[in-house]
Every structure is written in structure tokens, then in C-alpha cells.
Amino acid sequence: MVASIGYSLSFFLSLLFRGFSTQQSRICFSFAKELNDSIELFHKIKSMWPEPSVRLYNKLMSVTAKIEQYSFALYMFDEMLRMGVSVNVYTMNIAVNCCCLLKDIYSAFSIMGLFFKRGYEPDTVTFNTLIRGLFLDNKEVEAVKLYEKVLDLKLCVPDNVMILHVIDGLCKAGQVIVAHDWLCRLESSGWRPNVWVYSALIDGFCKCGNMDDAFQALFKMVGKGISPNVVAYNSVIKGLCNDGRLSDVEYLFNEMANSKIFLDVVTFNILIDAFCKKGKIEEAKQLFDSMAEMGLKPNIISYNSLIDGYCKKGSMHEALLLLSEMVENGVSPSVVTCNILLDRYCSLGEIVRARELFDAMGKMGIKHSIITYNILINGYCKTGNMDEAWHFFHEILRVGLKHSTVSYSAMMQGLIRQSSFLDGWKLFEDMEAHKVHPNLYTYNILLDGLCRIHRTKEAFTFLRVMEARGVNPNIVTYGVLINGLCKGGRLDEATRLFNHLPSKGLKPNIQIYCMMLNSLYHEGREGEARRLMVEMERSSCAPNGVTFNIIVWNLVKRKKVHEAIPFLEEMCSRGFEVKSESISALLQELRIGEGKDEKLQEILKKVCAQIDK
Structure with a gap:
């Protein structure tokens, strides 16, 4: 009987444990796509018996981090510590990474310190994560110091990932020369950089507009036997396009063909965007169509660039046809797509259609961005419908978005153009009270407002305030002031300010020349006007139809x-x-x-x- 009971207990226990084992095996992390999935899985793991291993918790933390739910991953980490789960170095690295991605670098170091006290030493992955986190938090000086400490104290063996973080981080911080110096130091010590490190440096040079240095880095890596990949070439192609050197791109295409490096979707997107910005929409469309011939499928960026090109050219019909084609091909419009169309409708004064599109976005599940609101506010301001503009301005906070410099500036400009300078000024004060920083565009709007109500003296006082705040006036700023002086009948003062522009490193544009010519002719000073026309031609500022x-x-x-x-x-x-x-x-x-x-x-x-x- 005892034997029989023993057998029965062991039998049922085996079934019981088999059941729990089966329960653990049912945890499928691939289904975790959003926060609720992670929460559900966490409760499921916590309820298991026997207590699951730390590997299961780590896996869930990792998956949660991948879906960008960093705060919940850290909540799980805290719960694991509270429940006494035997956390390990892998747990630490995931938690440190989450802190870094949240730009909470202090907590990242605190977690590392906690594990150090428990006898765990940070490894290469930990230091890689911290260095990257410091760069993400715009602490490039501290990032380099930590890297130097790793080298000096031999805290771990730096790998290619760590060096990539340093070079890429410095480049993204605009310190490309420092990044280049580090690369040279590492090479002289015998380290051989890989293609990704060189690609990061090339990208840095291109984004700073140093195309000659970018080409030198490209040739240098080839000379060292490191074959550039499509990423490196794409950086150079984008740099050339930004520089307006589309003809030089052909040389790179030949180099890529010789090296059997095939163009990818990113390459095509760069070129399509460049041609559209140059107004060469037909060439952009030819490139777009050739993607299919090469077996490449246009993505949302490809479609958005071309739709934007059509809109800017005024070909709204073609833009909408392309939108239909995009949907038919299974590419869903994004908030960027809708913003492009909204902006065009507002530019054409078709505010009713813009509003219809805004409402349709919500029905399609496309979340409005602050840019969406800014476009619509600007559109209503331009049509003089300030009530609707105010409605959307106030709605920004109601939907959980934050006001930007652009949203404040658009409203200010709308109010000032409707002869409500005081309301515009009150909004400026509200902007500063909410710590939204005005930019040069904002200051130019206010200066224009002061000039419109003939308070030119106050405009010049405000100019000095603006300069004291570290905002450098541009040619638009001086154009506003010159226009204010001209319209106020103070042509001699306007002429003096105009003549001082070269000493400020500024070149008059066509608008300023036109202001001056109009005032000179209006005052009957035709001789000065003719001399100004001659000067205008000499300065390579060709007169236009307005002139x-x-x-x-x-x-x-x-x-x-x-x-x-x-x-x-x-x-x-x-x-x-x-x-x-x-x-x-x-x-x-x-x-x-x-x-x-x-x-x-x-x-x-x-x-x-x-x-x-």
C-alpha cells in the first residue's frame, strides 16, 4: 500500500512537473509586439512553478527592449531584484542599455555599480553600451574619457563595436577631425579598422560638407584592402547630391559597378530626392521606375520623395495618382506622406481639402504629428481664419503633443499679419514662459511686426536684444529693417544700413534691391536708382520681373x-x-x-x- 501510494505520488509529481515544464515551453516571445504583450508574458513567467531561470526573464527583458518599451523592461528588472531572482551580467547589460536608450546615463552607471558590489565585473558589452549611451546623451567628452580609461586601465579588450561607437559618436557630434585623429592613432598602434568604422567616418565628413576628405577616406580604405560597401558609397552619393554635384555621382556609379556593388533602395531614394529638389521630376520618375527593373521595391521614402517633388512642381494630379499606386502596391501612407499633401493644399489655399485630409488621417489610424498641426495652423493663418488657427493651436496640448518654436512662430506671424501685434507679442511672452526657445525666424517675425506698426526705433532696440541672446541676424533680418525704414520715409537711414551689409558679411538679395529701387524711384532719386541697378548686375544679382x-x-x-x-x-x-x-x-x-x-x-x-x- 505504501509502495503503491509512493508510486502514485511520484507519478502525479512527474505529471505536475511535466505540466509546468510544458507551461514554460509555451512561452513564445515572438508574439510580443507591444507593451501589453510584455506585461502579459511577465505575469505568466512570475506565476510559474518551479521558479523559472533568469534566462527566461532576460529573454523577456531583451524582447521588451527591442519593441522600445525600455521603462517596462527596467520595471521588470526592479521586480526581479525584489523577488530575489538570480540576476547575471546579461541582465545587467540589458538594464544598462535600457537606461542609456532613455538617456538616463546616471541610472546606467548606478546599475553597473550595483552589480560590481555583487561581484560581477562589467564586460566589453557593458562598456560598449555605456560609451554609446554617453554619446546618445550628447556627452561626447565623457564618452571619450571612458574609452580612454578602458584603454589605460585595460578594463576590457576593446572590440570593433566599441571603436565604431567612438568614431560614429564623434562624427555625429560634429567632431569629425577628432574622430579621424583617433582612427589614425588606432591604426598606428596596429589595429585594422573594418568597413563599418570607415563608413562612419566617411558619413561624418559628408554630413559636414567635407567631400574632399570623404573621398580621401574612401581611397584610403581601398588602398588598405578594405572594400567599401554600399553604405559607404551611399554616404558619398548623398554628400555629392547635397553639394549639388550630381554629375560626380556618375563616377561613383562606375566605381560601384567595377567593384560589383549593387545599388540598393537607399541609393535610389537619395538620387530621387536629389533630382526632386533640383526640380528634375522627370529624371526622378525614371529612376523610380528603374527600381522595379533591378528587382528593387520602392519603399515609403521613395514614394514620399516623389510625391513631394510633384507637389513642389505644382503637379498635384500626378502626386495623387502616385499615392493611389502606392496604396495598390501595399505601401501604406505615413504621417510624412499626409504632411506633404497637407502642405501643398495649404500652399494652394485649398484649406477645405487640407482639413478633410487632416480628418481622414485619424480615420486611417495615422497619428497627427506636431508638424501636421504646424502646417494646418500656418494654412489657416494665411487665409486669415485666426479662429481655426487658434483652435488647432490649443488642440496641440489636448492631444498630448508639445508646442514647438514653429507652432508659436506660425501663430505669431498670423496675428501680426492680421494687425494684431499686441496679441503676437503676448504669444511671444507665453512662448518664453513655457521655455520654448525662439529662433531667428521668430525674431524676424517680431521685427517685421514692429516695422509694420511704424515702431522702427523699438525694432532696432529689439535687434540688439536678439544679438545679446546670441542670435545672429541674417539677410532677412536686415531686409525687414530696411523695408521698415523705406516705408517709414527714412530712405537715407535705409541706404546707410544697406551700404553696411558687406561689412557684416552679408550680400543683398533681390528682395532688398527691389525695396531700395522702389524707394529711390518713389523719392525721385533716379540717378541713385540707376547706379544701384549697375551695382546689382555687377554683384551677380540678376534683376527679375519684380525689379x-x-x-x-x-x-x-x-x-x-x-x-x-x-x-x-x-x-x-x-x-x-x-x-x-x-x-x-x-x-x-x-x-x-x-x-x-x-x-x-x-x-x-x-x-x-x-x-x-
Whole structure:
């Protein structure tokens, strides 16, 4: 009987433990896609008996970190310590990594210290994670110091990952020369960098605009027998495109072909974006179509670049056709796609369509970003619908987003253009109270507002305040002030400020030249205006249609029609359209002269023919 009971107990115990073993085997981490999945799995693991090994907890922490739920991964870590789970170095490294990704570097070091007291020494992975974390938290000086300490005290053997973090971190912090010096030091000590380290350095040079240094690094790695990969070439191609050197890209293509390195989707995306920004939409579309021929599938970035290109060219129909094609091909529109279309609708003044798209985004499950709100606020401000602009401005906080410099600046500009400078100024004070930092664009809006209400003296005082805060005025800033002085009848002061621009390292743009010309002609100072036109041509700032219209209109107004004729001839030859006010005035002059002025008759025929085209 006893034997029989013993047998029965052992039998049931074996079944019981087999059941728990089966329960553990049912933990499937691949299904953890969001926070709730991790929470459910954590409770499941905690309820197991016998107590599961630390490896199961570590696996869940790792999976949770991969879905970017770092705070919950750290909560699990705290619970593991509270429950007495036998944590190990792997647990420590996951927890340290989560702290670093949350930019809580102090807690990362605290966790390392906790494990050190328990007898665990940090390994290469720990130091790699901490160095990367310091760079992520913009503490590049501390990151380099920690790396130097690792080397000096031989705390671990640095691997390629650690060196990549140092080189890449320095490059991303804009310290490319320091990164290059470190690479040279490491090479001289016998270390052989891999393709990823060189790729990071090349990318750093390209992003800083140092294309010559980028090419030197590329040739150097080839000389050392390290074959560049498509990532390295993509960095150089992007740098050349940003530099406007599209013709040099062909050389790189030949190099890639010779090395049997195939273009990838990223390469095509860089080129499509570059051609679109240059306004070469047909070439961009040809590249887009050739992706399929090479067996590559366009992604959301490919579609967004081309849709943006069509929108900027004014080809809204083609943009919408491409959007339909994108959806048919299984690529879902992103918030960026919608923002591109929203921006175009607002630019065209089609605010109703923009609002419809905004509402449709919510129904499609596309979350509005702060950029979405900024576009819509700006759109409503431009149409003068300040009530709707305010509605969306206030909604930003209600939906859990934070106001940005752009959202404040857009509202300020809208208010100021609606002659509500005081409201705009109050918003500026509110912006500063909420520690949202104004930028140069914000200051230029306020300066323009002061000039619009003829408070030019206060505008110059505000300019000094702005400079004292470390914000350097640009040509737009001085354009606002020159315009304010001109409109306030203070042309001599405007001229002095204009003449001082070169000493400030600034070159007048076409808008400033036009302001000055208009004021000079208006004041009857035609000699100065003609000299300014000569200076304008010499400075390689070619007059545009606006410039010629200003000259023609001012001459016609002053009954100097025959002096305006050479300018009208030039406008016709350059394909510039003459303003209707000038044409009406010229026709009136012709009627007064009973149509006997042959020169005037001839130029009017040319002007009218230009309009018909």
C-alpha cells in the first residue's frame, strides 16, 4: 500500500512537473509586439512553478527592449531584484542599455555599480553600451574619457563595436577631425579598422560638407584592402547630391559597378530626392521606375520623395495618382506622406481639402504629428481664419503633443499679419514662459511686426536684444529693417544700413534691391536708382520681373514713358510679364496722344503678345 501510494505520488509529481515544464515551453516571445504583450508574458513567467531561470526573464527583458518599451523592461528588472531572482551580467547589460536608450546615463552607471558590489565585473558589452549611451546623451567628452580609461586601465579588450561607437559618436557630434585623429592613432598602434568604422567616418565628413576628405577616406580604405560597401558609397552619393554635384555621382556609379556593388533602395531614394529638389521630376520618375527593373521595391521614402517633388512642381494630379499606386502596391501612407499633401493644399489655399485630409488621417489610424498641426495652423493663418488657427493651436496640448518654436512662430506671424501685434507679442511672452526657445525666424517675425506698426526705433532696440541672446541676424533680418525704414520715409537711414551689409558679411538679395529701387524711384532719386541697378548686375544679382515692374511703374507714374520703353523691351526679351497697372497707364498715354506715338504703339503690341503666350 505504501509502495503503491509512493508510486502514485511520484507519478502525479512527474505529471505536475511535466505540466509546468510544458507551461514554460509555451512561452513564445515572438508574439510580443507591444507593451501589453510584455506585461502579459511577465505575469505568466512570475506565476510559474518551479521558479523559472533568469534566462527566461532576460529573454523577456531583451524582447521588451527591442519593441522600445525600455521603462517596462527596467520595471521588470526592479521586480526581479525584489523577488530575489538570480540576476547575471546579461541582465545587467540589458538594464544598462535600457537606461542609456532613455538617456538616463546616471541610472546606467548606478546599475553597473550595483552589480560590481555583487561581484560581477562589467564586460566589453557593458562598456560598449555605456560609451554609446554617453554619446546618445550628447556627452561626447565623457564618452571619450571612458574609452580612454578602458584603454589605460585595460578594463576590457576593446572590440570593433566599441571603436565604431567612438568614431560614429564623434562624427555625429560634429567632431569629425577628432574622430579621424583617433582612427589614425588606432591604426598606428596596429589595429585594422573594418568597413563599418570607415563608413562612419566617411558619413561624418559628408554630413559636414567635407567631400574632399570623404573621398580621401574612401581611397584610403581601398588602398588598405578594405572594400567599401554600399553604405559607404551611399554616404558619398548623398554628400555629392547635397553639394549639388550630381554629375560626380556618375563616377561613383562606375566605381560601384567595377567593384560589383549593387545599388540598393537607399541609393535610389537619395538620387530621387536629389533630382526632386533640383526640380528634375522627370529624371526622378525614371529612376523610380528603374527600381522595379533591378528587382528593387520602392519603399515609403521613395514614394514620399516623389510625391513631394510633384507637389513642389505644382503637379498635384500626378502626386495623387502616385499615392493611389502606392496604396495598390501595399505601401501604406505615413504621417510624412499626409504632411506633404497637407502642405501643398495649404500652399494652394485649398484649406477645405487640407482639413478633410487632416480628418481622414485619424480615420486611417495615422497619428497627427506636431508638424501636421504646424502646417494646418500656418494654412489657416494665411487665409486669415485666426479662429481655426487658434483652435488647432490649443488642440496641440489636448492631444498630448508639445508646442514647438514653429507652432508659436506660425501663430505669431498670423496675428501680426492680421494687425494684431499686441496679441503676437503676448504669444511671444507665453512662448518664453513655457521655455520654448525662439529662433531667428521668430525674431524676424517680431521685427517685421514692429516695422509694420511704424515702431522702427523699438525694432532696432529689439535687434540688439536678439544679438545679446546670441542670435545672429541674417539677410532677412536686415531686409525687414530696411523695408521698415523705406516705408517709414527714412530712405537715407535705409541706404546707410544697406551700404553696411558687406561689412557684416552679408550680400543683398533681390528682395532688398527691389525695396531700395522702389524707394529711390518713389523719392525721385533716379540717378541713385540707376547706379544701384549697375551695382546689382555687377554683384551677380540678376534683376527679375519684380525689379523691372518696379522701374517701369515708377517711370510711367512720373509720365516718363519713353524712359520706360527700354526696360519694357528688356522685359519682353527676358519673358517677364508686365503688371496690368503699367499696361493700363501706357494705354492711357497712347489714347491721350491719339495713337500717334509709334514707339509706344510698338512696345504695347510686344507686351500684349507676351501676355497672349
